[in-house]
Amino acid sequence: MSDRIVFEDVSKFYGEILGVNKVNLSIPPGITSLVGPNGSGKTTLMNLMTGLVKPSRGRIEVLGIATDDPEKMFRLVGYSTQFDAFPKGLTGFQFIYSYLCIAGMPAPEAERTAWQAIERVNLVDAASRKVAAYSKGMRQRIRLAQALAHNPKVLVLDEPLNGLDPLARAEMIALFRASAAEGCYVIISSHILHEVDVISDQVILLSNGYVVAEGQIQTVRNEIQEHPTQILVRCDRPRDLAARLFQSEYMIEASIHKDGRGVLLKTRDADRFYLAMNELALDGIQIESIAPADDDVLSVYEYLIGNEEVVR
Amino acid sequence: MNRLWWTQVKAVIRLELRKTFFAKRGLWIYVVAALPVALFVVYALVMANQHHRTANIARQGDKPLTYQDLLAVKPGMTRQQVTDMLGKPPLNFHWTEDRPTDSGATEKIQHEEYRYSDGQNDLYVALSNGEVQNIRIEEAYNLGQDAIMFAGVFQFFFLRLAIFFGCLGIFMNLFRGEVLDKSLHFYFLSPIRRDVLMAGKFLAGLLATCTIFVTSELLQTAAFMWHFNDRALNLYIYQHHGLEHAAIYVGVTILACVGYGAFFLVAGMLFRNPIVPAAAALIWEGINPFLPSILKQFSVIYYLKSLCPVEIPVSPGTPGLFALLISNADPISPPLAIIGILTVALIALFISSVQVRRMEINYTSE
Numbered sequence: 018m019s020d021r022i023v024f025e026d027v028s029k030f031y032g033e034i035l036g037v038n039k040v041n042l043s044i045p046p047g048i049t050s051l052v053g054p055n056g057s058g059k060t061t062l063m064n065l066m067t068g069l070v071k072p073s074r075g076r077i078e079v080l081g082i083a084t085d086d087p088e089k090m091f092r093l094v095g096y097s098t099q100f101d102a103f104p105k106g107l108t109g110f111q112f113i114y115s116y117l118c119i120a121g122m123p124a125p126e127a128e129r130t131a132w133q134a135i136e137r138v139n140l141v142d143a144a145s146r147k148v149a150a151y152s153k154g155m156r157q158r159i160r161l162a163q164a165l166a167h168n169p170k171v172l173v174l175d176e177p178l179n180g181l182d183p184l185a186r187a188e189m190i191a192l193f194r195a196s197a198a199e200g201c202y203v204i205i206s207s208h209i210l211h212e213v214d215v216i217s218d219q220v221i222l223l224s225n226g227y228v229v230a231e232g233q234i235q236t237v238r239n240e241i242q243e244h245p246t247q248i249l250v251r252c253d254r255p256r257d258l259a260a261r262l263f264q265s266e267y268m269i270e271a272s273i274h275k276d277g278r279g280v281l282l283k284t285r286d287a288d289r290f291y292l293a294m295n296e297l298a299l300d301g302i303q304i305e306s307i308a309p310a311d312d313d314v315l316s317v318y319e320y321l322i323g324n325e326e327v328v329r
Numbered sequence: 330m331n332r333l334w335w336t337q338v339k340a341v342i343r344l345e346l347r348k349t350f351f352a353k354r355g356l357w358i359y360v361v362a363a364l365p366v367a368l369f370v371v372y373a374l375v376m377a378n379q380h381h382r383t384a385n386i387a388r389q390g391d392k393p394l395t396y397q398d399l400l401a402v403k404p405g406m407t408r409q410q411v412t413d414m415l416g417k418p419p420l421n422f423h424w425t426e427d428r429p430t431d432s433g434a435t436e437k438i439q440h441e442e443y444r445y446s447d448g449q450n451d452l453y454v455a456l457s458n459g460e461v462q463n464i465r466i467e468e469a470y471n472l473g474q475d476a477i478m479f480a481g482v483f484q485f486f487f488l489r490l491a492i493f494f495g496c497l498g499i500f501m502n503l504f505r506g507e508v509l510d511k512s513l514h515f516y517f518l519s520p521i522r523r524d525v526l527m528a529g530k531f532l533a534g535l536l537a538t539c540t541i542f543v544t545s546e547l548l549q550t551a552a553f554m555w556h557f558n559d560r561a562l563n564l565y566i567y568q569h570h571g572l573e574h575a576a577i578y579v580g581v582t583i584l585a586c587v588g589y590g591a592f593f594l595v596a597g598m599l600f601r602n603p604i605v606p607a608a609a610a611l612i613w614e615g616i617n618p619f620l621p622s623i624l625k626q627f628s629v630i631y632y633l634k635s636l637c638p639v640e641i642p643v644s645p646g647t648p649g650l651f652a653l654l655i656s657n658a659d660p661i662s663p664p665l666a667i668i669g670i671l672t673v674a675l676i677a678l679f680i681s682s683v684q685v686r687r688m689e690i691n692y693t694s695e
Contacts, residue, residue: 031691069517069690085686091520098518100692102511105348118340119519121333163518 019081027075035226036061050213051206053223059206095164096173110144134166153180171202214314245283247310253303255280341529349537362545369552376556387448391416399452408459418443470561480639496589501597503530524682538586577638588629591677598684632666
């Protein structure tokens with residue numbers, strides 16, 4: 018069995034409208050975030066990954082299982098969609114319980130497992146109420162419970178933090194991290210970049226149906242040559258440091274930090290910059306910290322896609 | 330079918346039955362199923378009222394009469410002979426007619442109508458100038474005629490309209506309804522084979538339609554026999570094959586649900602607008618008697634008509650096209666009819682299983 022989620026030259030067209038085009042991906046365990054503006058193809062990619070839509074071209078496998086085999090695939094995959102409709106007349110508990118029964122679980126085990134899933138999303142008090150009467154956040158949580166209920170190896174979560182209050186967001190993020198730490202594949206789509214930045218092990222940047230970049234965020238950042246690297250250096254003599262560094266041809270810009278205790282530098286060659294920093298440290302400048310200032314998702318997103326429709 | 334699939338099918342059936350039986354948009358199906366029951370209840374009430382009046386007439390007579398007494402009256406008998414034999418009539422009407430003669434004058438003719446009863450059957454005696462001209466006996470229970478009436482309602486309303494549209498309402502919504510509600514992804518995200526899901530939904534629809542329409546059929550039979558007295562009931566059940574007919578009607582109802590259900594299940598997957606396949610199927614089933622033999626076989630009503638236990642006779646003078654609609658000119662044997670309808674259903678289910686595997690969740694295009 019393969020240990021990756023694999024897309025091979027996958028394209029999806031809705032009639033003449035492009036969903037995604039020529040996607041090649043190999044997603045490892047951990048938290049992978051799909052980032053892109055509305056209409057960039059995030060949900061299409063997730064629907065393709067879970068077999069809800071069929072690719073117009075190409076091949077998709079989830080841990081070695083074809084997506085047109087739901088009986089095998091959904092034993093490994095849990096998908097929390099953005100679709101906000103539920104089977105009519107069901108309570109929160111019945112929703113999860115029915116799902117587990119359809120999965121073939123015996124009734125007593127399904128009941129126990131359903132309660133466990135409901136507890137994981139803190140919805141026990143509302144479990145006996147009709148889902149139709151739930152708030153947006155509660156509906157989001159019951160969908161998460163459905164995705165988590167059968168302890169899948171792969172969690173596909175479309176905008177999972179939408180509608181959740183800050184406390185619930187923190188709880189859910191902890192839940193995703195715990196799953197990733199156990200070796201699960203957590204695929205999250207989000208347009209809230211600072212959250213993606215905090216939780217992701219790797220990102221897939223999408224724009225207009227194309228994968229613009231993928232991988233660990235620092236790796237992606239390093240591959241963007243046309244934008245100089247920004248580095249914040251904290252030290253006791255920022256003006257001296259700026260003056261010394263600015264003599265090098267690879268330095269483009271230096272500005273003193275507003276608190277006067279650091280300097281923000283832009284360089285075309287980060288490797289040579291770090292070598293130079295070693296020499297400066299030997300010259301007696303007390304350097305407290307050196308940290309990249311633009312290897313976060315927000316910066317990479319802005320460099321590659323622009324700043325349309327994102328929430329910082 | 331392995332054990333897992335059967336467990337999954339049962340889970341789907343449980344969920345679907347709840348939705349099907351209690352869906353607000355399906356309430357009209359109960360109304361359609363109840364209409365023939367209401368018709369037979371009204372018929373039974375009218376007949377019960379008639380029996381009550383007949384019994385009253387018998388009570389008002391000079392002496393108790395038997396059916397043989399009623400049959401003894403013959404045309405040409407005098408008023409006196411009739412009253413001597415049957416007593417004074419409990420009900421009588423008389424009027425005078427001025428009839429013109431050949432000479433241009435008018436002749437007065439005294440008309441009378443006597444009505445007698447043995448408590449169940451009515452005798453109408455028409456007299457002119459004191460002589461019996463015409464007699465008519467209305468029997469309380471004309472079981473042959475009643476069976477034909479029941480067959481007519483069953484074939485022309487219950488099968489062709491009630492079950493047809495009931496199956497349309499239930500089976501087309503099994504997938505199409507969930508697409509419109511945007512909730513089909515719930516099933517498609519479960520670890521269940523799509524064809525197992527389809528089988529579960531079909532069986533749920535079949536259970537629901539069979540429960541509704543078999544109940545309706547049994548209630549129709551009960552209402553139909555409601556006005557029978559013990560003698561007529563025994564006669565109908567044991568000598569007129571009433572029990573056998575009731576069982577066959579139940580069987581035909583179930584087969585109709587299988588046939589129409591399978592058809593509308595696949596139609597719900599292939600068409601967005603249910604009116605198109607419904608109208609096409611209604612026309613196809615309607616023109617079935619006019620089709621060549623080879624095409625007749627691709628129809629549900631063709632097999633169902635062959636299974637119905639009572640053939641509706643065509644009255645002399647019925648227009649040709651209408652007579653063709655009523656009669657079953659090209660019947661096939663019951664075993665072949667059952668095999669035929671199951672084959673049609675299996676073909677439809679096979680197409681459904683292919684179609685369900687191809688289905689995608691794309692609510693925005695709906």
